[in-house]
Amino acid sequence: MPPDRLPPLNSLRAFNAAARHMSFQDAAEELFVTPAALSYQIRQLEDHLGVKLFNRLNRAVELTEMGLLIAPGIREGFARLSKTMQQLERRKSSNVLVISAGPAITAKWLAPRLYRFVSKHPNIDARVSSSVKKVDLEEDDVDVAIRFGAGKYAHCRTEKLFDEYVTPMCSPALVNGDRPLRTPDDLKNHTLISDDTHVGFFDLADWNAWFEQAGVKDGNQGHGKLQFNVADHALDAAISGAGVVLGRTALAQGDLDAGRLVMPFDLKIKADFSFFLVYLESRAEDPNIRAFRDWLMDEIGGYATRETPGPAV
Template identity: 35%
Template structure:
């Protein structure tokens, strides 16, 4: 009968896979990189599977490596949690949440106190970052992302489809005159949103006018441009023009009267918002509760009655 893999070799493999480096794994385990490499190579020989491809001093999990990692990562994560709890001090729940920068700074940060009040003391690490997020090296428990194609190796669930609306400050209409038809916007100052070349495309004003059958010349692209949805809304709140605002971000401002929708013609974003949870976190009660709460908050904003009649 073949011997079972040693706990030490599995630990070395899990650390190297999670951290993406034999050197980093060695630092964590307080051994040499050569020792980690030897343990992993011994594990590969024992199970007769290649676990890493070694490319230009980098290690990349093979299909067999990813399969084994999903099996052992959860177990070692539990061991690390138990070890922290036994080391002393008050036991506190922890949660690593990953979202886009605009969601972290302009939306979720204002809502987290309500979740903490309902669930008691929690150590939350809120990460604002672009896709793809480093699930394993950062031990991310849950990720809210735009689009459903970033994390095929994890369980991903569609939450809601957002829309964009023409929005501006009441002071803008007072200064530049009312908007009583879509055609009027062709002559108004417009604020544009450009998520950048590495991100998904945000609807352009030309797309909005095309959806109404209105021909917009190249002048419609003139004006101020922001590289985030939140920044575009801040410019609109300042009375600098009309922006295409995402429902999730502009709902509260419209409800409060800080922004108005001069023309009722929303258009849908190309992709839905999705929640992704890795296998190692899928059964944690706190993660399950946060997922349910976050999904409800997203839908609440996106489907605000102030935006349109649902």
């Protein structure tokens, strides 16, 4: 980057305020100076650039072509600086790390092991913001996000956590019970549990898709059905023996490891999407974010797959 040769910064700030208010008076007020000072600043900028930025009308001002041209860029530049200073203020007082994740992954995966992160980093005040809504890392006060998706987010560094597979799962008691589960056909004797959390957000194989791949006709016409709109509730229902759930391996990990759930069949359908850790490229060196990322990678024992797409056409 060459020596930038920027105009006097105070005059740029004055221009920014004036362009936003479309009034020198209001701008002067915002900056706690007299209108005279502001007028002088704008003129200084115009002289420096050799270009008129405002047309002075009788009792108003309007941006010239050139003013119109640079106003958005100047505004964004200062907004970026401003946001950055806010970040620092936030960090100065407390030491919060806001983690955004969907409800299911939070309940089944993140929350049960987050205590390890907190005890490893007692100075970091970790907060989980659990929501289905997409979160804007640049706007909302969120530091890192765990997202199920394709792993492409503008300006973000993303690291794959794990892939997702869909397969039937149930309580171990069910497998060898009075209606045993030996072949996919046996599923017709059981209540089929599912969830529609993802509908409208992303595609995920459903019972029909699984039965098709398993070569079972009319599998879905079986014993009964039970549907949830929160993924972890569906799993919990299966744990309690209510039936067989078409579960997601990543979410059910803990229950599978603990023996509360088993996968009676080999057939797993891989999802198009995976779980990713996402955070702003520009904040990759933030100590708190690094700490969380390192802990997370350690926790899953995998290594990172980095992808850093930028905005391109």
